[in-house]
Amino acid sequence: MGSRVRIDVRGTVQGVGFRPFVHRLATELGLDGDVRNAGGCVVIRLAGNRIGDFLPRLTSSAPPNASVTGVDVTGLPSRDRLARGFRIAPSTAGQGGEVPPDLATCPDCVRELFDPADRRHRYPFLSCTACGPRATILRRLPYDRASTSMRSFPLCAACAAEYQDPADRRFHAEPIACPDCGPRLSWSATRGENALAAACAVLADGGIVAVKGLGGYQLVCDAADESAIQRLRQGKARPAKPLAVLADGVAGARRLSAVDKKAAELLTSAEAPIVLLPRRPGAPLAEGIAPGLAEVGVFLATTPLHHLLLAELSRPLVVTSGNRSGGPIVADDADAFTTLGPICDGILGHDRPIWSRYDDSVARAKHGRTSLVRRARGYAxxxxxxxxxxxxxxxxxxxxxxxxxxxxxxxxxxxxxxxxxxxxxxxxxxxxxxxxxxxxxxxxxxxxxxxxxxxxxxxxxxxxxxxxxxxxxxxxxxxxxxxxxxxxGVTEPFVGIALDGLGLGTDGTFWGGEVLLARHQDFQRFGRFATAPMPGGTAAVRRPARMALGYLYGAESFGSPIPERLAAALLSRVDDQERSVVRATVARNFNCPRASSAGRLFDAMSAFLGLCDDNSYEGEAAVRLEAAATGHDASAPLDWALHEQDGLWVYDPVPTLCDALRSASDSPVGEVAARFHRTVAEVVVAIAAKAAAAWGAEVVCLGGGVFQNSLLTARVLAGLARAGLRALAGERVPMNxxxxxxxxxxxxxxxxxxx
CATH class of the missing domain: 3.30.420.360 (Nucleotidyltransferase; domain 5)
Structure with missing residues (x-):
């Protein structure tokens, strides 16, 4: 190894304390040179006799939030002169690299936050090289203070000294700030600590507060106050979709939900997502948090401001996206007053601009696997x-x-x-x-x-x-x-199982329950779910009861249709006019597009069992069906049948629906729902095994929003493994x-x- 080299490091190496780490390492080894951000990379120039010791430690000892994806080492031209010692050099422009995600407040900063002797005691915007805002404040790479929304907050002498001190953990921490030079809270005309006190007083009195977070505004209220939650739901036009709950540490999360080792790791990670967890019986939460569901979305404080709110109020808090149903999270201060003002009793804002909108991420740790449901703050x-x-x-x-x-x-x-x-x-x-x-x-x-x-x-x-x-x-x-x-990393041909609501197929019809012989560049359709009409098109998506009528009166025929007598409970809840209109439109094939949709089948099953006739949010019927099935016996599947038609294997769900309706007359609904999940899993495994044999493939890849159903996914993965196939599901990328x-x-x- 030459005594003079240039090292180009790629990956997530900006905004994670990588340059300070390089400075410490080079200084420890007595190397001369410099390090700088260059576009989205880090460039290191080194001279000395211990470069061979430096290189392996560059990756093995990198900061915990860094991710090195490539290191290029080249000789340093003789014209590049290096001064004695090692320094952090000014950044230079270049091609973009990887943008660092926002990171939850680290333990060191939390200790400072609550230390009365620390100069950042109770300061809502403290951070260091290991935590704090990144992507949400970044205008462009390289990641320097001048490229972020912190550029409008000049450093005071004390912060500047920390920023320039290689021994300090805030050495080149770009969002560095303190009460003397950084952002400040605001509440109407009140600023600083008084603003926080005013907001907490409103929350303690049963009010709703809009809080400016990292990537947008959040709406906050007491998680045990049913009245406040219902008012929040009315204001957001969100009648039933679950609301996330902010808990005080893992101990606080365990008072609300069942938290195993994997869930605890997710909750306390730097990404700090909302984690969907089984709700603990008797948890101090209002029923309106997640009506009718056995799970609750829990997360821990991601910013110093969240920590302060929890410390002041000593209770779990609803913290949900600051928006109205269907709209994006509000990130602009003016929009907050117009959009959120009518919903809340006050706005706890601050003067640090949000340059990129980021909602909270949502994850699930269940059945031995971890998966992302929504990829946003902390991951993206x-x-x-x-x-x-x-x-x-x-x-x-x-x-x-x-x-x-x-x-x-x-x-x-x-x-x-x-x-x-x-x-x-x-x-x-x-x-x-x-x-x-x-x-x-x-x-x-x-x-x-x-x-x-x-x-x-x-x-x-x-x-x-x-x-x-x-x-x-x-x-x-x-x-x-x-x-x-x-x-x-699959590059060979594979079997693809796609189960979702709707997607346009290559034949111009709506698909949604598909088995594909796939490569990355192309695919062949091998199997599908049988079709059913969607009476009224999107109206059937919003109303599962109408989708159930579509199956009742127009399911693709491979045998006898569903007898009306089996659907008596559904028909008793449906208005006679709607029933007659649906029957007539299906018969005339008017405004009733057909779909081979697994999502619509789950909707119909949910309605047939009386669990959900109308979706107040996308996927509600399927969520309620999974909730009903959880914990119930599924020792026997329901009836099911496969048919060959036009060169495809087709699953006929009519026998399944008929058996479910017969069973519901003398069995608990939850048991029928559990057997339905087992049935669909068996169907998927059976067709996948046929496809793998035909394609000569050993890998099966799952995708589509129906696989957000952790019960179904676990059964399918287990069944494919028993069939000798390598089964893969999305983990870092949502399957929806x-x-x-x-x-x-x-x-x-x-x-x-x-x-």
Whole structure:
């Protein structure tokens, strides 16, 4: 190893204390040189005799939140002169790298927060190189204070001394601040500590407060106050969708829910997501937190402000996205007053701008596996690898629901955060802003885009900004299973199982229960669920009872239809006019698009069992069906049948529905729901085994929002393993539509490589 080298380090190496770490390591080894941020990378120049000792420790001893994906070592030209000693040099521009995600407050900062002798005692914006805001305050790379929203807060002498001291943990911590020079809280005309006291007084009195968080505003109230929660639901137009609860440490989370080792690790991680956990009987929570469900979303304090709220109020708090139903989380101060003002009793704000909108991430730790349901704060925009090279940058535009977008470049996929459902102008604007952030951070103007087949999706319409020859259309369910395959590094042919609500198929019909013989660049359809009409189109999505009527009066025929007498309970709840209209429209095939949808089958089953006739939020019927099934015996499946039709294996759910309705007359609903889950799992495993034999594949990749159902997913994974197949499910990428853009990026790269 030469005595003079240049080292280029790639990965998540900015905003995680990497330059201070390099400074300490080089100084310890007596090396001369410097380190600097260059675009999105870190560049190190070294001279000395112990470079051989330096290199292995560069990765093995890196800061815990760093992720080194590449190290290039080259000789240093003789013209590059290095002074004696080692220093952190000014940053330089360059191609973008990986943007660091926001990190939850570290234990050292929490200790300072509550130490009366510390100069940052009770300061809501303290942070260090191990924690604090990153992506939400970043305008552009390199990650320096001048490139963040902290640039408007000049450092005081004390903070500047810490910033420049190699022995201090705030050495080059870009968000560094203190009460003398940093952001301040505000409440109406009140600022600082008095603002916090005013907000806490409102919360203690049963009020609702909008709190400016890291990536947007949050609505906060007492988690045990049913009246406040119902008022919050009315204001947000969110009648039943579960609300997240902020708990005081792992001990506080255990008072609310069952927390095992994996869940505790998730809760206390630097990412600090909301974790879906079994609700503890007798927990001090209002019923309105998650009505009718056995799970509750719990998370721990992610910022010093959250820690202070918990310390002042000594109770669990509802902390939910600051928005109205269907809209993106509010990040702008003016929007907060107009949108959230009518919902809350006051706004606890501050003067640090939010430059990038980030909602909270949601994760689940259940049945021995951990998975992301929503990838946002703490995880995004951390890059994930792609199985193929990226010949040219591609912007993958996602789908419509649970929207994300992904920038693929240099063999990596940079996943943007969850922005919501692209159903209104506000969310569409948020999507364009998020895409703009990715492109600006990486100094990229991609000449290619990847998009869904559905022409009505706003993301597909956005694709028209590219010439037709530069658009790569990716079928929805192919993108689902490709996302799981890409996450796990699968490059060989695989069987894809895609179960979701709806996606446009290559034949122009709606798909949703699919078995595919897949590669990243293409696929063949091998099997499907039988179709049923959706009376009224999207009206049937919103109303599972109507979807059940679709199965009752128009399920694809392989034998006898469902007898009306078995559906007597459902029909007793349905208005006669709706029943007659649905029956007539199905008979005339008018405004009743057919779909092979697993999601709609779960909706219909939920309605047939009397669990949910109307969805107040997307997926509610299926969530209630899983909740009913949890903990019940499923020793015997329901009836099911497979048929061959037009070269495809088709699952006929009519025998399953009939058996379920007969069983419901003398068995607990939960037991029937559990048997239904077992049945669908057996069907999926059976078709997958046939597909694997036909395709000569050993790998099966699951995808689609139905696999958010942890009970079903666990059964399918176990069944595939027993069949001798390698079964994979999404973990770091959501299997719902939040993972579509990543799958689109993988497919696009494979096609561009001519594979």
């Amino acid at each position: 925009p951390t890059a994930l690898p792609l199985p193929f090279a990226t010949p040219e940058p591609v912007l993958a535009l996602g789908a419509q629901l649970k929207h994300t977008c992904t920038l693929a470049r240099d063999g990596l996929a940079h996943l943007g955060p969850h922005t919501g459902d692209l159903e209104n102008a506000e969310t569409f604007t948020a999507f364009k802003r998020t895409a703009g952030d990715l492109l600006r951070w990486h100094r990229t103007a991609p000449e290619w885009c990847a998009h869904d087949l559905h022409p009505g999706y706003l993301s597909t319409q956005y694709a028209r900004r590219w010439p037709e020859s530069r658009r790569i259309a990716v079928q929805h369910h192919h993108a689902h299973v490709a996302a799981t395959a890409a996450e796990h 539509d939040g993972g579509i853009s990543y799958g689109q990026a993988a497919v696009a790269c494979a096609r561009m490589n001519g594979r």
